[in-house]
Amino acid sequence: MSIERRFNPAGKFVTVTELRSDGFVEFEFAIGEPELFVELILPAAIFDEFCQVNRVIFLDAGARAPATRRQKKVDRRIKNLANSPTQRIDLSKIGRRRSS
Numbered sequence: 004m005s006i007e008r009r010f011n012p013a014g015k016f017v018t019v020t021e022l023r024s025d026g027f028v029e030f031e032f033a034i035g036e037p038e039l040f041v042e043l044i045l046p047a048a049i050f051d052e053f054c055q056v057n058r059v060i061f062l063d064a065g066a067r068a069p070a071t072r073r074q075k076k077v078d079r080r081i082k083n084l085a086n087s088p089t090q091r092i093d094l095s096k097i098g099r100r101r102s103s
Contacts, residue, residue, distance in 0.1 A: 010035045017059040022047075037062055 016037045021029040028050040033040035045053060054061075 015057045015059045016040070016062050017054055018062045018064055020064065032059075 012035050014035055014037075016031075016033040018031040018033075018037075018040070019028060020031060020042075023029065026047050027044050028047050029042065029044050030050070031040040032043050053059075
């Protein structure tokens with residue numbers, strides 16, 4: 004028997020991934036589902052305020068649900084992509100509308 008879990012937008016979750024020597028905090032922020040998160044970086048003081056304002060629930064990195072087979076295969080975190088070969092994108096062209 005499976006238990007249906009409902010999306011709860013009131014639930015806000017933070018998993019700290021690194022306390023950097025330059026005073027920044029790298030973390031994952033999720034709303035509703037801890038497994039669906041964005042990676043963010045904030046100065047420590049602003050991070051503390053962010054967490055208070057959002058009334059987050061702090062999670063340990065191992066507290067998330069077990070990764071699926073696909074997630075185990077591909078880890079596309081920003082930190083892991085920083086040193087990998089990537090295609091250059093001309094950001095000046097993003098958002099431009101085509102002239103008729």
